[in-house]
Amino acid sequence: MLKDLFLLGFIGLLLLLGLKRPFIWVLAYIYIDIVAPQKIGWGLIQSFQLSLITFVAAFAGWLLLDSKVGSRFTFRQALILVLLAWCGMTTLGAEFQDSAWAKWDWVWKALIFAAFLPLTLRTKLRIEAAVTFIVLAVGTIAINGGIKTVFGGGGYGELRLLADENSGMYEGSIISTVAIATIPLALWVARHTSIFPRHWTTWAFTAGLVFACLLIPVGTSARTGLICILVLFVLLLRSVRYRFLYAGAASLAMMAAVPFLPQEYVERMETIVGFRGDQSASTRLVVWQWTIDYAKEHPLGGGFDAYRANSFTYNTVVTTGEGAMRRVEYREVTETARAYHSSYFELLGEQGYFGLAVWLLLQGLGVWHMESLRRRFRRRDGDNRSWQWGLATALQQAHLVYLVGAVFVGIAYQPFLFMLVGLQCALWSYVQRVEGREWRAKLTGKPRPSPAMA
Incomplete structure (x- = not known):
């Protein structure tokens, strides 16, 4: 109470x-x-x-x-509405009406809010506030999970976060992906915050939050989380000033952490290489093939939760015993109504070729827009990295980490992803508007507008 x-x-x-x-x-x-x-x-x-x-x-x-001053509607926001309309159409004709409408109840809000969010983020302060709230909201879950992991409360399907359920942000693979994707946003807030004092305490909290986010894949034993960590490590090489120092420090930290990792976590990570001996991984490959065949018969998609129509039998490799007594055998497995375990196949099965194309275009434009902003501000400011360059970099890194994690998890419609899309649209629109004003101010000789009030 x-x-x-x-x-x-x-x-x-x-x-x-x-x-x-x-x-x-x-x-x-x-x-x-x-x-x-x-x-x-x-x-x-x-x-x-x-x-x-x-x-x-x-x-x-x-x-x-x-106030509506400065609010702009971008092409990517229009794409979100196109995707929303298409999802609505496929839901009307979905094979499984009950579960399809249950999923529609939260998907439409995620899409509408993503299209709406950039209209409200008219100033630097508002953009920063939105990023900060996202970081702290994810941190609320990550810190709780990190503490429980440190004290031995982790394990595959066993880590109990704030809510005792296994869906949405509280599902192991999803929160692992989101937690790692949040790290670059947290670092940007610490560097450029005007909401919190630029003090050692801010950096201390950020360091603790980053550590907690890194612990989430360990606590959940989610293989997707380890892949996301490796992807983030590579992406950070593009933006850090001292790459060799960063690479060396990160490598030493990873080697030092290995002896302290739980044995269960190490054993589960080893199945990434020997995936054919893991039933979960083997099932994904069969489901993906089934989805490709399903899309050929239903090119417009089968609506939300169309995966419930699948049924298949396949052989998986099972190893028993140890040493000289070790035996490898094939075991027949029958599966029905298995989820896609991939956002890309989730879109293909539920929204067909057109829905997948719109979603991919929406994501691809986001990565390209952020890269365009990175290059623009790098040319303008050189090594004096502006907050715009930093945020474009952080949003691109978070987005790419999420998209890689999405290969193995069905998170195509998660609100966190579309909040990233909304922030990208807002930053893109803000830069186009403010840079345009500054260019006109140079031509007319008028004072430049304040970035915080633009």
Whole structure:
């Protein structure tokens, strides 16, 4: 009961503050969409539709009370609406209506909010506030999981986070991917924050948060998390100043960490190489082949949860015994209604070729836009790295880590991904608007506008 009252008090405070600054309602929705406090509590809090309340408040606040100066609608926001309309159409004709509409209930909100978010992020301060709230919301889950991992509460399917369930942000592979993707955003906030003091305490908290995020794949024993860590390590090589020093320090840290890793985690990571002996990995390959065949028969997609139509039998390699008594044999396995375990095949099976193409275009444009901004500000500022360069780099790194993790996890519609897309649209629009004003100011000789107020 005390937990419920604390959570409701915090949310109530955000709603009250929003009466003076409506943008705070947008931040409240970000917090609720990621942390899902209604799933953490046990009683009173579950009687409130917190997500719906803050969702409506965010839209109404912007529409009725907030300034629209500087709000722009980009091509990628239009793509989000196209994807939304296509998902709605495939849901109407979905093979499994009950589960399809259940998934639609949260997917449409993630897409609508992603298209809406850039309209509210008109200034640097607002962009920074949104990034900070995302980092702290993910950190709320990651710090809890990191502490439990340190004290031995981890294991595949055993790590209990804030909410005792195995879906959404509280599913092991999903939170592992999201936690690692959040690291570059956390580092950007620490470097460029104007919300918190630039003090050693800010960096100390950031270091603790990064460590907690790195512990999540260990606590969940999620193989996807290890792959995401390796991808992030490579991506950071592009942006750090002293690459050899970074590579050496990171390698030493990884070697030093190995003796302290749980044996269960090490054994599970070894199955990445010997995947044919792992039933979970073998199933994914068969499901992916089934999805390709299914898309040939249903090129427009089968709607949400179309995977429930699959059924197949295959052989998996099983090793028994040790040493001289070790035996390798093939075991026949029959599976039905197995999930895609890949965002790309999830899109192909549910939304068909067109839906997958729109989704890929949306993601590809995001990576390209951030690379374009990186190059623009690198040419302009050289080694004096601006906050715009830093944020474009962090968003690109977070996005690429997520997209790699998405190869092995069905997270194509997760709100976190579309919040990244919304932030990218906002930064792209902000730079185009402010840079255009500065160029016109040079021509006319007028003073340049303040970046915080632009």
